[in-house]
Amino acid sequence: MAEHLTVVDHPLVQHKLTLMRDKGTSTAEFRRLLREITQLLAYEVTRDLPLTTTPVETPMEDMEAPILAGKKLALVSILRAGNGMLDGVLELVPSARVGFVGLYRDEETLKPVQYYFKAPESLNDRMVIAVDPMLATGNSSVAAIDLLKEAGATDIRFLCLLAAPEGVARMKEAHPDVSIVTASLDRELNEKGYIMPGLGDAGDRMFGTK
Ligand code: URA
Numbered sequence: 001m002a003e004h005l006t007v008v009d010h011p012l013v014q015h016k017l018t019l020m021r022d023k024g025t026s027t028a029e030f031r032r033l034l035r036e037i038t039q040l041l042a043y044e045v046t047r048d049l050p051l052t053t054t055p056v057e058t059p060m061e062d063m064e065a066p067i068l069a070g071k072k073l074a075l076v077s078i079l080r081a082g083n084g085m086l087d088g089v090l091e092l093v094p095s096a097r098v099g100f101v102g103l104y105r106d107e108e109t110l111k112p113v114q115y116y117f118k119a120p121e122s123l124n125d126r127m128v129i130a131v132d133p134m135l136a137t138g139n140s141s142v143a144a145i146d147l148l149k150e151a152g153a154t155d156i157r158f159l160c161l162l163a164a165p166e167g168v169a170r171m172k173e174a175h176p177d178v179s180i181v182t183a184s185l186d187r188e189l190n191e192k193g194y195i196m197p198g199l200g201d202a203g204d205r206m207f208g209t210k
Contacts, residue, residue, distance in 0.1 A: 005168055006044060006181045013040050017161070017183045021199045027208035031084060034133065034206060037161065037183060038088025045129055045159050045181040046093065049073065071125045072097050074153070078132035078144045079103070079116065081203040085131040085159065097126070101144040105193070112140035117147055124152040133202040135163040135180065137193050138170030145175045161202070162186050164195045 016037045019025055025033070052069035055062060075090070076099040077083050090096060102116025120126070128148055135141055141158060148156055156178045158171065163182040166189050171180060186195045194200070204210035 004172055004176065004179055005163070005185070006179065007185055008041055008044050008181065008183055010040060013037055013183045016040075020161070020205075021197065023200065025205075027205065030205045034084045034161070035088040035091075038085040038131075038159075039091055041159055041161075041181055041183060042089040042092045042129075045157050046073070046127075049127060071122060073127040073129060074099055074120045074123055076101060076119060076128060076130045076144070076148060078130060078140060081133050081206065082131045084202070084206040085133060085161075089129065089131065089159070096129075101130075101147055103140045103143055105140060107192075112143040114143065114147070117151075119148065119151045119153075122152075123148065124154055126153075126155070128153040128156045129159055130156060131159045133161040133206075134195060134198075135160040135167035135171065135182065136189055136195050137164075138167035138174075141167065141171055142174040145171075145178055149175075157181065162195050162198060164189045 016033045020030055020033045050069040051066045053064040054067045056065040073093060073096045075096045077086050079100055079102045097120035099119035100116060103112040103114050106113055130144055132141060145156060158178050158180045160182045163185050171178060186198055188196050190196050
C-alpha cells in the first residue's frame, strides 16, 4: 500500500459511521454496524493481497483464473475493542489466522501496558492486519505493532474505525511502513485521550459495559 493513511469515504461507510456515533444507538445495533462497516473497510485494506492463477473448468471451457497467493493473512485483534472488528474481516477472509494483543491503557499516563500476546506462526510470510476501532494517542497501536514486528511481521496494515490526527502522526513517526485504513480522521483528542467528536468508548459501547 502506497498511502500512509486512507480514509474510506464510501457513502455506506459514512452513513453507518454516523449511526455509530449517535449516543442513542443501542449496544446490539452498534455491534452490528461495526461488523458491517468493518467488512467494507476490510475490502479496502485487502485491496493489494497477492494473486496467482489456477486452472478452472467452467461449464463453457478451461481457463486460468485468479486466486489468492501465499500464506493466509493474519488478523490481529488489539484487545478488547479489536474483537468487535474480527467478524467483519473474517466474513470476507474466512481462512485468515487470528492473533491477539492484550494492552490496556493506564488512565493516568495514557501509556499501554501489555498483558497478553498470541500470534499465528510464520508472521513474516503473511500480510498482517491489526485491528482496533480507535486510533487515539497511538500509544497502544505503536506498542502492538512493535510486538508484531518483534514476532517477525514485515507487511503490516492497521485497520481502525476512527483516527485522531495525533495518533496518525505518532504511528507515522514510529512505523512509517504501516499503512492505516480508517472511516474518518476526526478533529482532535481531548485532555483524557478521547477522540473528538468521536463516538465515546468503543469497548463500552460494543460490550455494553457502561
Ligand atoms: N478509545 C476509545 O474507545 N474511544 C476514544 O475516543 C479513544 C480511545
